[in-house]
Amino acid sequence: MPASSPSAPVQDARFGLDRHLHLSEPLPLASGQSLAALDIGYETLGTLAPDARNAILICHALTGDQHVGAPNPRTGKPGWWDRLVGPGKPIDPARHFIICANVLGGCSGTSGPGSIDPATGQPYGMRFPVITVADMVAVQARLLDHLGIQQLHAVVGGSMGGMQALAWAVHHPERVRAVIAIATTARHSAQNIAFHEVGRQAIMADPRWRGGDYPPDDGPADGLAVARMAAHVTYLSEQGLTERFGRRLQDRDALGFGFDAEFQIESYLRHQGLRFTQRFDANSYLYITRAMDYFDLAQPHDGLLAPAFVPAARAGVRFALVSFTTDWLYPTAETKRIVRALHAAGAPTSFVEIDSPHGHDSFLLDAPEMNRIIAGFLAHNG
Incomplete structure (x- = not known):
């Protein structure tokens, strides 16, 4: 032992x-x-x-x-x-x-x-x-x-x-x-690998990734949040998204004609991304998704x-x-x-x-x- x-x-x-x-x-x-x-x-x-x-x-x-x-x-x-x-x-x-x-x-x-x-x-x-x-x-x-x-x-x-x-x-x-x-x-599958690659590229494109050598309190939070948002969509279903959010607006009665989170689904995904950065390491996300991609x-x-x-x-x-x-x-x-x-x-x-x-x-x-x-x-x- x-x-x-x-x-x-x-x-x-x-x-x-x-x-x-x-x-x-x-x-x-x-x-x-x-x-x-x-x-x-x-x-x-x-x-x-x-x-x-x-x-x-x-x-x-x-x-x-x-x-x-x-x-x-x-x-x-x-x-x-x-x-x-x-x-x-x-x-x-x-x-x-x-x-x-x-x-x-x-x-x-x-x-x-x-x-x-x-x-x-x-x-x-x-x-x-x-x-x-x-x-x-x-x-x-x-x-x-x-x-x-x-x-x-x-x-x-x-x-x-x-x-x-x-x-x-x-x-x-x-x-x-x-x-x-x-x-x-x-x-x-190729589709699974493709979604993971989108997330990895979002992390590595964040200037705060620094080639993976970032301090614990200043990592690539923006890139990791985007990676989480993209992945989270794959965990849901069209039926579930429609029933839960539909095209309902977030805290407004009319379109704002801008790029804030106008729809409830946008607000939800941004919240999921932000919350994820508070508990998970960006480099770990890279390594674990790559391990999954190799799985066959x-x-x-x-x-x-x-x-x-x-x-x-x-x-x-x-x-x-x-x-x-x-x-x-x-x-x-x-x-x-x-x-x-x-x-x-x-x-x-x-x-x-x-x-x-x-x-x-x-x-x-x-x-x-x-x-x-x-x-x-x-x-x-x-």
Whole structure:
């Protein structure tokens, strides 16, 4: 087991433990580079069973963090998936030992471009090595080693978290009994990559980006806000936008014939962009979006997806996949592609498409049907 030095955990008033782990053993990366040492910010909820067989790993999406179920100790806001995770909910700390770690490249306690490079004593910035989703999973595997967990009851994630969940089954099939992948994909499409590139260029075009070497209090906030606005549109749906905003004006009765936020949707997007800059690092956004763009489970198999899942099928991993009718970022057609590949590989798989007007973000919103599906799947997985 790698040398480690965890800091004292912070006990949340309800049930969460906010933790930090430092590992001094080098981490090899898919790029061929390595990190000399590794920090991991993570949260745990519940109690690990004596046989360690009740552990559930939850993987967060692009802009998430480790605070999945308990209130964020820094902001006081509820956990980002507290509709699914918590007492009496499908993933319940009374039954499960729940782990969620900030991803590699992130900005909430895990090594990323804002971390200090031990070789220079300065933040890595763009000298941080380029990472992949597989690298994120490798970090999570090291965390589980530290926690003494050899096999997960389940790994669960939506969006980029779903990519990590699928990657767990591909890269560590013997360590996973079940996978729940929601609103996700097995590869990033050209359209997905295009939207990310718009966001990255907005950040890098901001004069305050400074080639990635910006002070913490004077980063490329304008570019990051635009990147967030562009991405946030992809998380919604035309139906949801029309129902919520339509063409209604913001705090006015008539057109102003200018370029202020005249429409409610404009005001909403500007608010989302500004709020995002207060909690997320611009360089982390560059690195994590690039990792998502590289994601393609079929690539090592000449573009065939089924062979990627054969080891998981042989290991007896069970899969549940969920998509949403109005998700055009990772549409149901892509989920069905994964389901067909899993069936071809011989993996036991269930799939449900849920009717929702809320687009890609449906998995984060109130979704009773999704909760019922997850609760039933976990109960059956025993």
